[in-house]
Amino acid sequence: MKRLRTAHGLTADQLARLISYDRGALSRIERGKRAPTADIAARIDIALDAGGSLVRLIERNRSHNGDDDLVTAARESTEFAQWITATAGQLDSAQVADELTAIGCQFVYATPIPLIERLRALRGEIRAALHTSPAPARARELVLLGGITIDLLAHVTENLGHPRAAERHARAAEAIAVNLGHPGLQAWAEGTRALIWEWNSRPAEAMELAAKAASIAPAGEQQVRLAAIEARCAARIGRTDTAHAAITRSIQAAEAAAHDELTMLGGALRFPPSKMAYYLGSTHRLLGEHEHAQRWALEAILAYETGPTTERSYGDEALARADVAIGRIHSGELDGAREILTPVLRLPSEQRIQPIADGLRAVDTALSNTHYANDPTTIELSEEINMLTSSRHQE
Known part of the structure; x- marks a missing residue:
């Protein structure tokens, strides 16, 4: 164990x-001072993904030491009563939401690993909590x-x-949303999948998926997000009119942006x-x-520079800076x-995430395509970018 x-x-x-379960009692079990009941052994086995091995060990030990079944049954009743009446150790949706808010906020500015x-x-905590068969309303909250x-x-x-691997996660979240009958989570997960496709050379499919997701997404920031994804994907495949129409929808949605169950959690779950x-x-x-690109990108950079540190997305700001650099x-x-x-260029290696490396490569492509390609400043900047992106690829 x-x-x-x-x-x-x-x-x-x-x-x-x-x-x-009680922390002290669990410690005694781990130190061999107390034998767990079948119920506790099963719960530990599930939480630790032991595949039944811990349960089998307990059953084998019981057959060797001849525990009194009546004493064991009585102890199980006591522990059952403790489980029923305990509230402090229960995982509730408010706890999970608070932790998700903390992680989502740190996602914006912290290193990912x-x-x-x-x-x-x-x-794992949510899965273990659901194994205790909570009331339907609480179960639904935990599943969401x-x-x-x-x-x-x-x-x-x-x-x-x-x-x-990222797409498998996104599809799993989408499947949960469909099973739950929650269009907000479904739309958000489909938007996530669209982003993964966009960044991995499938912009046409991503554009269609973002448009589909918008048809079920709640009003507010989700509509802003999906229209913005659709616009950028359309631009990647040269669909100028579609991109401009989606830009307009994104701006209009932002004028009346409101929060839903997801975006109210904040951080990475906001737009x-x-x-x-x-x-x-x-x-x-x-x-x-x-x-136009520089105007919008500089607006984003200014908002990140002057906003709260905890809302400063180093990834988005870096990519906005890359867009300004390409314009210049x-x-x-x-x-x-x-x-x-x-x-x-001064970001620490652990913050040079894949999208930033892709953004820097776009800058390098712009450098190589300009008639200033042989300028010393161009050559020096290109070499620095290549050094950083190649080190990211090796990692």
Whole structure:
């Protein structure tokens, strides 16, 4: 039990909370001072993904030491009563929502790898709580929060450069939403899947999926997000009219933006004006409309620079800076391009997520296509970008 708990990165307190059991009693079980009941053994086995091995060990031990069945039954009744009456150890939806809010907010500005373990642990806690057969209303809340947890796993996984695994997460979140009959979660998960497709050379399919998701998404920031995704995907495949129409819808939706069950959690589950500005800047840049692109991208950068630190998305800001740099390269402002990119080039390696590497490659492509390609500033900037992106690829 201790070996499995350690392998899962769980403390004894976390495991106790996972199975809704007393911390002291669990510690005595782990130290061999107390034999668990069949029910507790099963709950520990599930929480630690032991595949029944812990349950079988307990059954074998019982057959060897001849525990008195009557004493065991009495102890089980006591523990059953403790479980029924206990409230402090129960995982409730408010706890999960608070943790998701904390993770979602940190997702915006923190490095991604530590968030993976927190999200996996939270998913495990939700799964263990659902194994206790909670009341239907509470179960529905926990299932919804589990779907949101999995969607965040999709975002982190994509940022780490694993699109296939990210899409599996997104599809799982979507399946949960469909089963739950929750169009808000379904639309958000489909939007996540569209983003994964967009970043992995499937913009036409992503555009169609974003438009489909918008037909069921609640009013507010979800509509802003989906229209912005559709616009950028349309720009990638040269559908100028479609892109402009989607830009208009995104701006109109932002004027009356409201929160739903997902966006009210905040952080990565929001689509604020700063994020819309970054998306629209990228869309105009892909359409070759560099003046509009720089205006929107600079608006996004200013919003991130002047807003709260906890809402400053280093990824989105870096990509907005890349869009401005490309516009300046096209107008021959090489020093200005380097200046706007300086904070991106100084990002620590753990923050050079896959989308940022892709954005820097787009800048390098713009450098190579300009008639200033042989300028010393161009060559120096290109070499620096290549060094950073190649090191990201090796990682």
